Each structure stands twice: as C-alpha cells, then as structure tokens.
Amino acid sequence: MTDARRTALAFAEAQRARFLTEYQDFLRIPSISTDPAHATDIQAAAAWVANHLRTIGISHVEIIPTTRHPVVFGEWSGAGPAARTVLIYGHYDVQPADPLDLWTSDPFTPTLVGDYVHARGASDMKGQVTAVLNGIESALHAGGLPVNLKFLIEGEEEIGSPSMADFISNHRDLLASDFSLNADAGGLVEGIPAIGYALRGLTYYDLTVYGPERDLHSGGYGGVIHNPAQVLCDLVAGMHDASGRVTLPGFYDRVRPLSEEERAELARLPFGDEHFRQQAGVAELWGEAGFSAVERIGARPTLEVNGLLSGFTDEGSKTVLPAKAMAKISMRLVPDQDPREVRSQFLSYLAAHAPATVRWEAKELNAASAVITERSTAEVQALQAALQTVWGVAPVFTRGGGSVPIVADLKQILGIDSVLTGFSQPGDRIHSPNERQHLPNWSRGTDAIIHFLYNLLQ
Structure with a gap:
C-alpha cells in the first residue's frame, strides 16, 4: 500500500465524526x-454542495443556472494535463416525504437509530454524495490524486433530469472527461458490494380518454354513452397478454437478449424469486414467462400503470358517468430499445384499439434510453478491486431495474461510460417513509472511493 493511500485512509478514519455531522447538516435541507x-x-442545497467542494479543496466551483434547478460544477486539475479525468456525478434533490404520518421521526431531522440514520435523502442520494466527497477529501489531504476531477451535482434527478440533456450539450467542453463515477445507480446486496453495469431506460405518459363534455347522471345516460373510465380500463388491460408480455406492436423487436454468461452471472446474486415475493409482501409473483425475477427487473422491458383517476372518488356514493379518465403509464426499456420507437408503438396500439365513441390523448412526460457498460474496462476493474479490498468479498455485477437519465445523456452527448455503484441496501426504504442509510456501509463507501481513486493509477 502506498504512503498516500495509507494516509488518506487514516485521515478518513480520524474524521468519521465530522463527516457524520456534515452529512446530517446536508440532510436537514428539504430540497x-x-x-x-x-x-x-x-438553492440552499446547491449552495451547501458548492461550499463543501470549496472546503475540501476544489478551487474551481460554480453554481450554474438551468431552466429548472441549478447545477453545481467543480474542477480539480492537480494531476496534470496528461492524467485522466473523472466526472463525479450526484444529485442534491430528494423526493417528497409524504405520507408524513408513516414516519417515526421528522423526515428532515436526521435521527440516529442504532447503526442507521433516518431522514429523507439519507440514502438517495445525499448519503452517497457525501461518502464520495469524503473519500475525495481524504485523498486530497494525503497530497493529491492520480486523476483529475470534475463534478456535476444536479438538483433535478428526482423529476427526471429535464434540464440535463441541454445543459450537457451546452457545456461539452466544460464537462469533457474520460468516464463518470456515479454512486446513485447501485447498492449493496445485503452486505455484498455491487457494481451496476446496466440500467433500464424509461418512457412515461399521461393517457387521457375523453367522453361526454361533462360528468353525466349515470342513471340517465348509462348504457347510452360509452364510459371513458371503462374504455381506459379496457385499453390498459389489453396492454399485456396472458403470459405477461407487453402487446404493443414491435415492442420486443429491438430487445437485446441475455447471453448465457450473463444469465449465469445474474443467477449468482444472493436472492431469488422468493426474496422479491417477501420484500413486496405478496402471495405470488407475476411477470413475463420464461425469466427469473432478477432477469425481468434488470434485462426485460415492462409496462406499468402508475396511477388511475376518474369520476367520483370521495367517501360515499355519487352516481356519475365521468367525462374523462386518466392513467399514468411508464415503460422501462432495455438495450437496444429506442424511446422514440416505443412512443410510436404506444400510439399505434391506442389508435388500433380505442373505439370511435371516445377521443384520447397521450402526453409524454419523460424519456430516457437504457445504458450498458462493459465490465472489462480499467475503471470498472479498479472499482471491483476497491470494493473487494474494503468488504473482503468480491462484488456482484447487477443490472438495475430503474433509470438514471443522466447516464444515458453522458453516453450520448459526451461519449463517456459511467461506473455505477452505491453503498445503500435493499431495505433502506428509498422514496418511502423512514428512509435510512446504514452508517457502517456509508463509512466503508468512503474507504472504497479512496481505494478506487488510487487503483486508477495502476
């Protein structure tokens, strides 16, 4: 072990209490x-990140406005012009805390419960951001790094990063890097470190079916006017067949099949179908036939109804035939599906199946492509070695079921891959009440970042 690496690790160990205090200060901001x-x-959260970057030794720091929320940019070029540049990605925004009555403590008052800190953003992603920044601070304290650093910390990830594609396009030279480190796209598999090498894409729609010009008396018009709520239910029900496959025309044409080697690697993950059944609290699993739950989540596309709204939904009864019905529908996409083609497939399905008795409208809210990274790259191997050093066990490789739009944007616009990891756990209740972060893993994450940075020199 080099002296610089040893010094950085010792510094991190000595600063654990201060790191935790700063982390809690960050969590108190309801961003x-x-x-x-x-x-x-x-704005306060962006300022906190910018100030923290300056404090740890990043001299060039800017808060750059976007059409929505500001980006915090930083740069450290102390490794010299010949060294590689790593773009550190993160986000400072969080999900709403609702429903508040299910929290056991105030969501923006970080509360220590055993080895955990409970707060909104504790895991997603303020815990991951601070773990990475703590590792970088420790390495800088030890006298520098073998790579240059740039930082892109945004405030829109939880709303789909709508400004990021334009921001990256307009700042190509500023953001030019060799690869990105993203700690928002992976986590521990119940004590085993993980590296994500693929993420699903996303396309999301508001589908509205319109019937009469106003709500009608169901006794006076039922059986005469086609109920838009019934039409919407029929359309939604027809989007899957009996075996769980999506019925949009051409939906699977571009889906990249899993190789036998990948299926074997995914089968190594220490959880199977029963794990997902227990985690979800359901009697039986459901989904596309012929694939395990792990494969369905990471490597197969899906179509889900995220919300339904129509007519009278308050307490008691009101006999109306609603004027319209709305569903929120998302599709998770896999390599090599194109969101634009999927949009065409969705619209074609609706045009073919919606009756002439209603009119409909599909409004696209989000779209992002799936991404996949080669596992043999030097940076992935550097992270693999770092995680194994800290946890004492070889990390598993995972395909994430969620979407991180920035990863696709960085690939398509800057041409760089992302190394994906994280230090959360499946039970950390991300986006739910009582979100939490396991603090021992948070500290190990900082040490892993230190090893990762020095491994890049090898």
Whole structure:
C-alpha cells in the first residue's frame, strides 16, 4: 500500500465524526425538487454542495443556472494535463416525504437509530454524495490524486433530469472527461458490494380518454354513452397478454437478449424469486414467462400503470358517468430499445384499439434510453478491486431495474461510460417513509472511493 493511500485512509478514519455531522447538516435541507414551495431549499442545497467542494479543496466551483434547478460544477486539475479525468456525478434533490404520518421521526431531522440514520435523502442520494466527497477529501489531504476531477451535482434527478440533456450539450467542453463515477445507480446486496453495469431506460405518459363534455347522471345516460373510465380500463388491460408480455406492436423487436454468461452471472446474486415475493409482501409473483425475477427487473422491458383517476372518488356514493379518465403509464426499456420507437408503438396500439365513441390523448412526460457498460474496462476493474479490498468479498455485477437519465445523456452527448455503484441496501426504504442509510456501509463507501481513486493509477 502506498504512503498516500495509507494516509488518506487514516485521515478518513480520524474524521468519521465530522463527516457524520456534515452529512446530517446536508440532510436537514428539504430540497424537494418537484415542489415549487421548496425553491429556496433547492438553492440552499446547491449552495451547501458548492461550499463543501470549496472546503475540501476544489478551487474551481460554480453554481450554474438551468431552466429548472441549478447545477453545481467543480474542477480539480492537480494531476496534470496528461492524467485522466473523472466526472463525479450526484444529485442534491430528494423526493417528497409524504405520507408524513408513516414516519417515526421528522423526515428532515436526521435521527440516529442504532447503526442507521433516518431522514429523507439519507440514502438517495445525499448519503452517497457525501461518502464520495469524503473519500475525495481524504485523498486530497494525503497530497493529491492520480486523476483529475470534475463534478456535476444536479438538483433535478428526482423529476427526471429535464434540464440535463441541454445543459450537457451546452457545456461539452466544460464537462469533457474520460468516464463518470456515479454512486446513485447501485447498492449493496445485503452486505455484498455491487457494481451496476446496466440500467433500464424509461418512457412515461399521461393517457387521457375523453367522453361526454361533462360528468353525466349515470342513471340517465348509462348504457347510452360509452364510459371513458371503462374504455381506459379496457385499453390498459389489453396492454399485456396472458403470459405477461407487453402487446404493443414491435415492442420486443429491438430487445437485446441475455447471453448465457450473463444469465449465469445474474443467477449468482444472493436472492431469488422468493426474496422479491417477501420484500413486496405478496402471495405470488407475476411477470413475463420464461425469466427469473432478477432477469425481468434488470434485462426485460415492462409496462406499468402508475396511477388511475376518474369520476367520483370521495367517501360515499355519487352516481356519475365521468367525462374523462386518466392513467399514468411508464415503460422501462432495455438495450437496444429506442424511446422514440416505443412512443410510436404506444400510439399505434391506442389508435388500433380505442373505439370511435371516445377521443384520447397521450402526453409524454419523460424519456430516457437504457445504458450498458462493459465490465472489462480499467475503471470498472479498479472499482471491483476497491470494493473487494474494503468488504473482503468480491462484488456482484447487477443490472438495475430503474433509470438514471443522466447516464444515458453522458453516453450520448459526451461519449463517456459511467461506473455505477452505491453503498445503500435493499431495505433502506428509498422514496418511502423512514428512509435510512446504514452508517457502517456509508463509512466503508468512503474507504472504497479512496481505494478506487488510487487503483486508477495502476
């Protein structure tokens, strides 16, 4: 072990208490990106990140406005012009805390419970951001790094990063790097470190079916006017067949099949179908026939209804035939599906199946491509070695079921791959009440980042 690496690790160990205090200060900021009422908090969170970068030794730091929420950019070029440059990605925004009555403590008052800290953003992603920054600070304290650093910390990830594609396009030279480190796209598999090498894409729609010009008396018009709620239910029900496959025309044409080697690697993960059944609290699993739950989540596309709204939904009864019905529908996409082609497939399905008795509208809210990274790259191997050093066990490789739009944007616009990891656990209740972060893993994450950075020199 080099002296610099040893010094960095010793510094991190000595600063654990301070790191935790700073982390808790970050968690106290209710930086909810979807709620305009928290615009001031968004600005405060961006300022916190910028100030923290300056404090740890990043001299060039800017808060750059976007059409929505600001980006915090930073740069450290102390390794020299011949060294590689790593783009550190993160986000400072969080999900809403609702429903508040299910929290056991205030969501923006970080609360220590055993080895955990409970707060909104504790895991997603303020815990991951601070773990990475702590590792970088420790390495800088030890006298420098073998790579140059750039930072892209955004405030829109929880609303789909709508400004990021334009921001990256408009700042190509500023952000030019060799690869990105993203700790928001992976986590521990119940004590085993993990490296994500693929993420699903996303396309999301509001589908609205319109019937009469106003709500009608169901006794006077039922059986005469086609109920838009019934039409919507029929359309949604027809989007899957009996074996769980999506019925949009051409939906599977571009789906990249899993190789036998990948299926064997995914089968090594220490959880199977029963794990997902227990985690979800359901009697039986459901999904596309012929694939395990792990394969369905990481490597197969899906179509889900995220919400339904129509007619009268308050307490009691009101006999109306609703004027419209709306469903929120998302599709998770895999390599090599194109969101634009999927949109065409979705619209073709609706045009073919919606009756002439109604009119419909499909509004696209989000779209992002799937991404996949080669596992043999030098940076992935550097992270693999770092995680094994800290946890004492070889990490597993995972395909994430979720979407991180920035990863696709960085690949398509800057041409760089992302190394994906994280230090959360499956039970950390991300996006749910009582979100938490396991603090021993958080500290190990900092040590892993130190090893990763020095491994890049090898």
